[in-house]
Amino acid sequence: MLLARNIQSKLESELQKGDKIILLFGARQVGKTTLVQRILARNAYRVLSINADELRFINVLSSRDLRQLRDLTGGYELLFIDEAQRIPEIGLNLKLMADNIPNLRIIATGSSSLHLASKTREPLTGRAWTHTLYPVALCELAHHYNPFELGDMLPERMIYGSYPELFSLEGGETKRDYLRNLTTSYLYKDILEIGNIRHSSKLQNLLKLLAFQIGQEVSFNELGTQLGMSKDTVAAYVDLLEQAYVIFRLHGFSRNLRKEVSKRDKIYFWDMGVRNMIIGNLNPLTERNDVGHLWENLMISERRKWLAYQGVLGSVYFWRTYGGAEIDLVEEREGKLFAFEYKWGNKRVRMPKTFLNAYPESEFEVITPKSFLTHVGGR
Numbered sequence: 606m607l608l609a610r611n612i613q614s615k616l617e618s619e620l621q622k623g624d625k626i627i628l629l630f631g632a633r634q635v636g637k638t639t640l641v642q643r644i645l646a647r648n649a650y651r652v653l654s655i656n657a658d659e660l661r662f663i664n665v666l667s668s669r670d671l672r673q674l675r676d677l678t679g680g681y682e683l684l685f686i687d688e689a690q691r692i693p694e695i696g697l698n699l700k701l702m703a704d705n706i707p708n709l710r711i712i713a714t715g716s717s718s719l720h721l722a723s724k725t726r727e728p729l730t731g732r733a734w735t736h737t738l739y740p741v742a743l744c745e746l747a748h749h750y751n752p753f754e755l756g757d758m759l760p761e762r763m764i765y766g767s768y769p770e771l772f773s774l775e776g777g778e779t780k781r782d783y784l785r786n787l788t789t790s791y792l793y794k795d796i797l798e799i800g801n802i803r804h805s806s807k808l809q810n811l812l813k814l815l816a817f818q819i820g821q822e823v824s825f826n827e828l829g830t831q832l833g834m835s836k837d838t839v840a841a842y843v844d845l846l847e848q849a850y851v852i853f854r855l856h857g858f859s860r861n862l863r864k865e866v867s868k869r870d871k872i873y874f875w876d877m878g879v880r881n882m883i884i885g886n887l888n889p890l891t892e893r894n895d896v897g898h899l900w901e902n903l904m905i906s907e908r909r910k911w912l913a914y915q916g917v918l919g920s921v922y923f924w925r926t927y928g929g930a931e932i933d934l935v936e937e938r939e940g941k942l943f944a945f946e947y948k949w950g951n952k953r954v955r956m957p958k959t960f961l962n963a964y965p966e967s968e969f970e971v972i973t974p975k976s977f978l979t980h981v982g983g984r
Contacts, residue, residue: 608769609748610640611914612736617644619734626703626711626729631738632850632875633791636769637714638687640738650683650710657691667693671701678702678709689713696729703732716849739850740876741767742910744982755983759974760890763899766878777887784882792879796849807832811842815852815872816883820898822869843872850875853909858922858935862963866925873902900949904972904981905934911982930957942967949974
């Protein structure tokens, strides 16, 4: 199935302008290469496509030698570098080409924003458009399915997630095999190399603990004690996992009210299939005791995808008081607060009085399977 990706038109527009390098980040297997190839097929540029795993290209693209770079790209109108984070000095070499080969359009993809961005951010300041591609979003599936069908597929997305290849697979066992391969072979590859982590078991054990704690505040001290690691090592691993688009953090929202919790984070997964495979549980929702957490994680990740694709500026948080009052997601946009609570069932929920009294101009909404579509850009 050829899935629509929301940022395709934006990338095509930037490609037509040709005035900046295009950087496309995202986890492995989310469809970066497929998306770029689809865009290139719709244009008549003479393209040099390079896989950064090939040594002969790595030597030139890390050379900082303008003559070699010109020889490599001569006669081409567009250079596409896949998995560019694997090339040493890639940022400086991209800068050389951008400054000295003005008619050459460049697109580069990377599966780790930490590694590639650290190599490109300073050299390419003002010279690059930067985008992130996530696992397939519900707002993208809305191009193919009607509201009833989108609601009907929620259990599937909560169990198996939304990596593109899953949509062409049939049967639970086939999907299970794909997710097993993804979480053991692809997902950690760059993290282990970039972080110089020798024992992948430490990373996997940390991920398992985080997977069991979605929707809960996380203590790096407690995680370190359980894993036999220092708090700083746990923090470093979490940062690597976040930069590789496996997880993301929400900070506690506070305007310095004494009762508000703000020192700990909550950690969620960008994809539910990855999360469920990490804990070894792909059982149907009727056989699970974590459905509420799955729904919360799915909706928060889908909301973040949609906000990112829409280019909405703002910040997202969770909110809780030491007395136990809480709100799953708080968005701060254009000086206003929008609060959301996620419920799989039909239980009636009201805005906590503490929050209402502290922020009387804020808006509050409960998101259920009957009301989720507009929240995630489905319609």
